[in-house]
Amino acid sequence: MAAGLYVVLLPLWWYSVEGLVVLTSAPADWIYHFFNPKVRIKPDGRVVKIVFNVAGGEPILSGLGLDKVTYGLPMLAALVLATNSRSIKAKARTLIIGIMVMLVLTVPAVMMWAKLSGLQIEENLAGMTAGSRSGFFYYAFHGYAFSQPVVAVGLWLAFLMLGLFEAKRKAEKTPVSRNAPCPCGSGRKYKLCCGRG
Amino acid sequence: MRGIEKASAFLSANRKALLFLLRFALIFGLAYFVFGIAPGIRNGVIRPYTEWLARAVAWTVNLFGAGAMAEGQMVSSSQFSMQIAMGCDGVEASCLFLAGVLAYPTSWRAKMIGLAAGLPAIHAINLARLVMLYYAGLLLPSVVEEVHVYVAQTIVILLSTVLLLFWLQRVAAPLGRA
Numbered sequence: 001m002a003a004g005l006y007v008v009l010l011p012l013w014w015y016s017v018e019g020l021v022v023l024t025s026a027p028a029d030w031i032y033h034f035f036n037p038k039v040r041i042k043p044d045g046r047v048v049k050i051v052f053n054v055a056g057g058e059p060i061l062s063g064l065g066l067d068k069v070t071y072g073l074p075m076l077a078a079l080v081l082a083t084n085s086r087s088i089k090a091k092a093r094t095l096i097i098g099i100m101v102m103l104v105l106t107v108p109a110v111m112m113w114a115k116l117s118g119l120q121i122e123e124n125l126a127g128m129t130a131g132s133r134s135g136f137f138y139y140a141f142h143g144y145a146f147s148q149p150v151v152a153v154g155l156w157l158a159f160l161m162l163g164l165f166e167a168k169r170k171a172e173k174t175p176v177s178r179n180a181p182c183p184c185g186s187g188r189k190y191k192l193c194c195g196r197g
Numbered sequence: 198m199r200g201i202e203k204a205s206a207f208l209s210a211n212r213k214a215l216l217f218l219l220r221f222a223l224i225f226g227l228a229y230f231v232f233g234i235a236p237g238i239r240n241g242v243i244r245p246y247t248e249w250l251a252r253a254v255a256w257t258v259n260l261f262g263a264g265a266m267a268e269g270q271m272v273s274s275s276q277f278s279m280q281i282a283m284g285c286d287g288v289e290a291s292c293l294f295l296a297g298v299l300a301y302p303t304s305w306r307a308k309m310i311g312l313a314a315g316l317p318a319i320h321a322i323n324l325a326r327l328v329m330l331y332y333a334g335l336l337l338p339s340v341v342e343e344v345h346v347y348v349a350q351t352i353v354i355l356l357s358t359v360l361l362l363f364w365l366q367r368v369a370a371p372l373g374r375a
Contacts, residue, residue: 003355010347071347075354139234139283146284147229149354150293154221157297161214 005078013074014067017046021066023103024048028110039114050114052121062117069109072148073102079156087167094164098155105151112141213302220300228292233283243288244270247281254281254327265331277334284350287323290357294319297361303369311364315357322356 021043028048029041040051047063054060076098085091119134131138144151159165176183182193208215231238247270255267258274265274270281298311326349333349334341 003352006351068346071351075351135236136234139239142283143229143233143289146350147289149351150225150289153293153354153358154225157221158218161218162211163214 002075002078002082005081006075009074009077013070013077017067017070018043020070020073020103020106021046021048024066024106024110028107028114031107032111032114036114036118039118041110041114048110048113050117052118060121062113062121064110064113066106066110068145069106069113069148070102072150072152073099075149076102076152076155079152080159083156083160083165085165087165090165090167094159097164098159101155102151109141109144112137112144116141217300217302221296224299225292225296228295229288232292233288239283243286247286250286250324250327251281253324254331257324257328258331263331263335272331277331277338279331279334281327285323285327287320287353289350290319290323290353291316293354294357294361298364298369301365301369307364307369310368315360315364318360319353319357323353326350326353 025041025043025048032039032041038053040053042049042051044063046067047065050062050064052060052062077095080091080095080098083091085094116134116137119137120130122128123130123133176190176195178189178191178195180190182188182190182195184194186193232243233239248267251267251270251272254272255265258265258272263274265272272279272281294315295312298308298315301308330341330345330349333344337344
């Protein structure tokens with residue numbers, strides 16, 4: 001069932017990538033600006049555009065297609081929707097939490113791409129061997145991108161184990177002793193106040 | 198204050214689940230770093246394995262008369278060529294299964310059974326995916342990239358999850374109680 005839902009949700013996600021680009025590039029730009037003010041991260045259609053401002057020269061551009069780091073989203077949604085739950089409200093809440101967590105995780109992925117591209121440009125300008133400085137970030141970024149289905153499964157397992165698919169139990173009223181002070185705050189005994197009759 | 202009370206109640210009520218998830222994330226991260234990122238193992242173990250995978254794909258498709266050849270990580274024929282690169286090696290799926298099995302609190306016997314049966318099964322599924330991708334490249338060249346990223350990889354992870362859940366239900370739980 002999850003596989004069928006995934007196929008249905010794929011086009012929905014595909015057409016929402018532009019919105020995801022806007023949602024993730026703004027916080028990524030804001031945070032990355034503290035580490036490197038010469039780099040700007042901007043939305044550009046389905047691509048997150050990284051602008052490297054070089055002193056005394058034209059800015060160098062790099063782009064990241066956001067579909068490469070968000071394709072776990074439809075899988076997570078499919079897994080959540082396919083999970084048996086007695087409460088539709090709990091399922092909807094879990095789905096919203098899942099989408100938010102995936103979006104939050106995308107922000108450092110975008111920043112990692114900016115760092116990787118920056119190092120690759122530096123290597124290129126300095127005539128160094130490709131990967132000599134950027135190697136770790138290359139594998140870390142692509143590892144996250146290739147692990148999108150794993151991230152989805154991991155989050156789904158976490159939601160399942162933390163009982164997010166279960167309906168919240170209404171708080172049971174604790175019985176008040178007849179001689180205890182009344183919970184309404186009157187200062188009288190319960191039996192002589194709200195517990196009368 | 199109420200928020201702190203709520204958080205501590207949540208932590209104490211879900212202590213076991215949170216410990217499992219923490220162990221799962223740590224083991225996955227460590228395994229992925231070792232097999233997916235660390236250059237020594239990537240070049241010394243994973244790269245030769247992907248070259249072996251290329252030969253296995255060529256051998257399998259040649260059983261059906263494809264006329265393919267393997268050279269390094271490349272599988273090529275007159276009609277289609279593909280490279281068995283990072284992400285095609287089954288490392289992600291293996292790390293997911295490994296982390297799930299090792300993090301779950303059960304007997305070591307159950308864990309060993311899980312790893313001995315599950316990991317070869319995942320790599321057999323991964324090989325089947327690569328063979329399927331070769332045929333997707335032959336028959337659907339315009340969408341092979343989408344099939345590669347969004348369908349094939351997802352199927353391997355979904356099947357690894359099914360294997361993990363099967364192990365949890367049928368092996369880990371009964372042997373853990375014994």
